[in-house]
Amino acid sequence: MTAPLSSSPPLIAPSDLESWILQQDDDVIVVNKPGWVVCHPSKQGPWSSLVGALREHLGADILHLVSRLDRETSGVVVVARHPAAARRLQMAMQNRQVEKTYLALLTGELKEKISVTVPLIRDTASPVAIKRRVASVGEMGAETAETSFAPLATAGGFTLAQIRPLTGRTHQIRVHAAHLGHAIVGDKLYGPDPLLYLEFVEQGWTSRHAALLPLSRQALHAARIRFLEPGLGDFTAPALPDLVEFAREKMGLDLAKVWSATEHKPGAEV
Secondary structure (H helix, E strand, C coil), rough: CCCCHHHHCCCCHHHHHHHHHECCCCCCEEEEEECEEEECCCCCCCCHEHHHHHHHHHHHCCEEEEECCCCCCEEEEEEEEHHHHHHHHHHHHHCCCCEEEEEEEEEEECCCEECCCCEEEEECCCCCCCEEEEEECCCCCCCCCCCEEEEEEEEEEEEEEEECCCCCCCCHHHHHHCCCCCCCCCCCCCCCCCCHHHHHHHHCCCHHHHHHHHCCCCCEEEEEEEECCCCEEEEECCCHHHHHHHHHHHHHHHHHHHHCCCCCCCCCCC
16 A cells, blocks of 8 residues: 555555455454554544454454554554454453564664663653653653564664564554664654654645655554464564565665564564
């Protein structure tokens, strides 16, 4: 799916949706969501959101989002088809019986693995209401957050990183990446200027975006969700063409080859 010129959710074609499906059975439907697709129902009709399109595709009145991603983040999304499956999977998520692995393209060259353990809080001073920031020591209302970053390859002033969030705070990976000085490529909110986010909402993609952002969406991909309880599932999603093309053109890197050669066994250190 190509980048939209405006901030309105693009409509999903039925044939495209079918190509995104990774697994489908009586309990779940698992999708490799492209960037630009919103997960939650939209006012613009069922084919403007992932869950709405899946309802139409399956002829289902109700589906249950077990995992979800920011609009511009691509990758694995797990949707339960009935309440019993939703309860089992959501309970596993709440009890941290799940491992999540992301791939990201970062600005700058991260040289070694690092774990970030700084707490997060809403940035009330920002003109962007959804923005988070790293909290000061002892700041009231801060939430603990931990993210592990491991560089897989560096070239051309960028890093391909494997990331594991050990907590699940809003925008956690993006804030921690920016805190390291290695913001995610294409991030309008935590990259070079948070006003780029507001400008995109109000005006769509502009020449200022093109000048400041090397990619039209944030280069973050949910590559794997593994539930630790036997039988609940282990789902992986290949990186999508826009990230593969960026890695090839800007880094001279075969992203898919690097990822497939990476040791990412369940429970292994990255």
